[in-house]
Amino acid sequence: MADLLNNTQISEALATLSDWQRDGDSLVRTAELDGFPAAIAVVNRVAELAESVDHHPDIDIRWRTLTFRLSTHSDGGITAKDVSLAQQIDEAIDNL
Numbered sequence: 001m002a003d004l005l006n007n008t009q010i011s012e013a014l015a016t017l018s019d020w021q022r023d024g025d026s027l028v029r030t031a032e033l034d035g036f037p038a039a040i041a042v043v044n045r046v047a048e049l050a051e052s053v054d055h056h057p058d059i060d061i062r063w064r065t066l067t068f069r070l071s072t073h074s075d076g077g078i079t080a081k082d083v084s085l086a087q088q089i090d091e092a093i094d095n096l
């Protein structure tokens with residue numbers, strides 16, 4: 001279990017995550033890659049990262065556009081785990 005972030009903490013986190021938005025109890029980011037193989041490469045990298053921390057995003061794949069949705073299901077909201085994974089997803093996209 002992790003502590004849910006309050007509205008102020010979520011706003012502060014989003015100030016450092018310029019590509020992410022809040023949607024209720026989730027953090028959401030869309031990314032357009034160069035093509036389908038690049039998108040799948042990012043998904044594979046994110047899968048490794050998610051497994052390593054046992055925290056998993058919902059991922060929507062539409063050709064070369066990915067949408068990541070992060071929420072801590074066990075706690076029913078946004079926690080530091082989501083903020084941390086959002087940062088790692090950004091790195092996976094930036095370092096492809």
Ligand SMILES: C[C@H](O)[C@H](O)[C@H]1CNC2=NC(N)=NC(=O)C2=N1
Binds near residue numbers: 055071073074075
């Ligand atoms: C047992 C295992 O730790 C849990 O089921 C994990 C796995 N991945 C998870 N991912 C997310 N996003 N939320 C969770 O609550 C969660 N729980």
